Amino acid sequence: MSQELVRLKDIWVHYNGVTALEGVSLTVDQGDFLGIIGPNGGGKTTLLKLILGLVNPSHGTVSVLGKAPEQSRKDIGYVPQHNLFDRSFPISVGETVIMGRYGRTGLFRRYRREDRVRAEAALQTVGLLEHRDRQIGKLSGGEQQRVLIARALATEPKLLLLDEPTASVDSTAQTEFYELLEELKQRIAIIMVSHDIGAISIYVNKIACLNRQLVYHGSKEITAEVLEATYKCPVQLIAHGTVPHRVLKEH
Amino acid sequence: MLEALQYDFMINALLAGLLASIACGIVGVYVVTKRIVFISGGIAHASFGGIGLGYFVGISPVIGAMIFSVASALGIGLVSRRTRLPEDTVIGILWATGMALGIVFIGLTPGYAPDLFSYLFGNILTVPRSDLILMAALDAVIVITVIALYKEFLAISFDEEFSTVTGIPVEALYLLLLSMIALTVVVLLRVVGIILVIALLTIPAALARQFTSSLRTMMLLAILFGAILTFGGLWVSYLLDLASGATIILLSGIAMLIIIGVSRLRRRVQAPAKETT
Helix, strand or coil: CCCEEEEEEEEEEEECCEEEEEEEEEEEECCCEEEEECCCCCCHHHHHHHHHCCCCCCEEEEEECCECHHHHHHHEEEECCHHHCCCCCCCEHHHHHHHHHHHHCCCCCCCCHHHHHHHHHHHHHCCCHHHCCCEHHHCCHHHHHHHHHHHHHHCCCCEEEEECCCCCCCHHHHHHHHHHHHHHCCCCEEEEEECCHHHHHHHCCEEEEEECEEEEEECCCCCHHHHHHHHCCCCCEEECCCCCEEECCCC | CHHHHHCHHHHHHHHHHHHHHHHHHHHHHHHHHCCCHHHHHHHHHHCHHHHHHHHHHCCCHHHHHHHHHHHHHHHHHHHHHHCCCCHHHHHHHHHHHHHHHHHHHHHHCCCCCCCHHHHHHCCHHHCCHHHHHHHHHHHHHHHHHHHHCHHHHHHHHHCHHHHHHCCCCHHHHHHHHHHHHHHHHHHHHHHHCCCCHHHHHHHHHHHHHCCCCCHHHHHHHHHHHHHHHHHHHHHHHHHHCCCHHHHHHHHHHHHHHHHHHHHHHHHHHHHHHHHHC
């Protein structure tokens, strides 16, 4: 039996009187690549923050690796939306990635040789080792996204959380990016949140549709009805064959 | 200028300028990159309450300012993080309340408040030896703290959320960073005064940022620029018989304008060259 990494049980989250999540239950096992789709404001980021222990549920329980989320952070690689940070910040690619080693280093201590080796290996994985001395803002959007993935990988995570990783990344970079995830999912469980339904379902092996409530959760064959219930409007439905293709629903 | 060096007060002034440059170079880099300039302004102005308290209870106004600036730094940090009040509202309230307290305390103090003007606008020529020793001690605290916690401060300045996830005690370190701004305000108090502190916290660091994209280099450059600007300002104020604090700030503002102008020009010259490659 595969190990259970995340268990959310009947989660309710309220922000300033607004309900962000209503009765969400979800499990993620080792080897899963879970794609969570849903409209903006549907609670996708909140769900990730619950798993990280950055948001507390008003009702329900969260357990990550069998512990409280705060205690499991060391084993989670978090990749925030890359357009949220200040691009002109004076930090190099290498300095950004080695931040991921903090959990294995600690307060006042300097990064050791092993930390540098791990950080470089993570940069190598995402194919950006030669850029390690460049200022982060000098890289393209897709490359910045990969730097943040390298930073998450440097923590040696058991679970990778990706928040809208393909937002503001051009399509060539997206393809490369999904190929990278394809490779990573062999050894790390992944939860990826996105509004990009098309790209997400080709690569994931489980899917969840979230619009405050979890409309669907399971294997990746979603029906048009489920998507409509999630987005509250007709959407493109993706069919999976030997060649992934899209079926346009009439509307 | 050289003949001026035979005076003790001139030597003290140069030492004060150097000590001020170290504090504002290091801490200013965090203020500029983390975009907490307005918080720094709030901390600086709130410290006026402490200057008033110093006069009122008969202790050194500098010590009073130190107590008030650290307390207001912690206050702004805690209230803005733990309550739903918007940060800039908290800053605005503390900013004005601190100054109001200072004015009330000075009003309650019998007689005349000597040096009041120099606490507001600085007077680098009258820094007493005791304050130089305090400035050096605060510089030492700042330098040791930043060396010990360099990687933590870099992480929380760049990405607080990731820092929290990775286990850095973000709130405690943020409060420590704000306290270091408070100490820097005290170091700069005698040189440029609380009203003008904000310029020395931002201009040398902003100038340094034009030349490097490494935080460490930026700090060293900011110290260098701070020293050049305070010495230059002191020299100009000596030649033209102007207020030293204000002259230092004006010189800094002019330097900033020139650097921005030059870098814009350079970009305009480089842009067509790039298109051909």
